[in-house]
Amino acid sequence: MPIYEFLCSSCGQKISIYQQGFTAVSHSCPHCGSDKLERIFSPFAIGSKTDKQVYEEIRSDRQFERALKSNDPKAIAQWVERTSRGGEIPEECKETVGKLAKGEWPTKDGKPPGK
Ligand SMILES: [Zn+2]
Numbered sequence: 720m721p722i723y724e725f726l727c728s729s730c731g732q733k734i735s736i737y738q739q740g741f742t743a744v745s746h747s748c749p750h751c752g753s754d755k756l757e758r759i760f761s762p763f764a765i766g767s768k769t770d771k772q773v774y775e776e777i778r779s780d781r782q783f784e785r786a787l788k789s790n791d792p793k794a795i796a797q798w799v800e801r802t803s804r805g806g807e808i809p810e811e812c813k814e815t816v817g818k819l820a821k822g823e824w825p826t827k828d829g830k831p832p833g834k
Contacts, residue, residue, distance in 0.1 A: 729753035733787065759787075759826070790831045796820035 725734045727748040734756065736746055747754045786794035796819035799808065808816055815825040824831055 724759045725756040726759050727751065727753055728755040728757055733759075733784070792819040792822050792824050792831075 723736045725736060725746065726732070727734060727750060730748060730751040730753065732748060732750045734746070734748060734750075746756050748756060783795070783798050786798050796816050799812075799816050799819070818825045823829060
């Protein structure tokens, strides 16, 4: 199941959302209720873990938070690779991770998320 990371552009909180299938779902920020959520991440490797394990890992991962706050795409790419250890990065995520690893943001305008 894909996991999407969003940044709330109103309060700056990072939100992880599971999405079932490919139906468009409207999301709102659980912190401030704003619907100005900016998608910052593509779905990535889940491997053999359960969704809940992955979710907990993301939520508790300080390194990921630091990577996001440092605005360093390479740090995020390293985090993804570390997180997907033992598992392949899904085909649809390789481009995203590849961009990050080259120091580019996979966002539409190529700017850091939330800026
Ligand atoms: Zn918010």
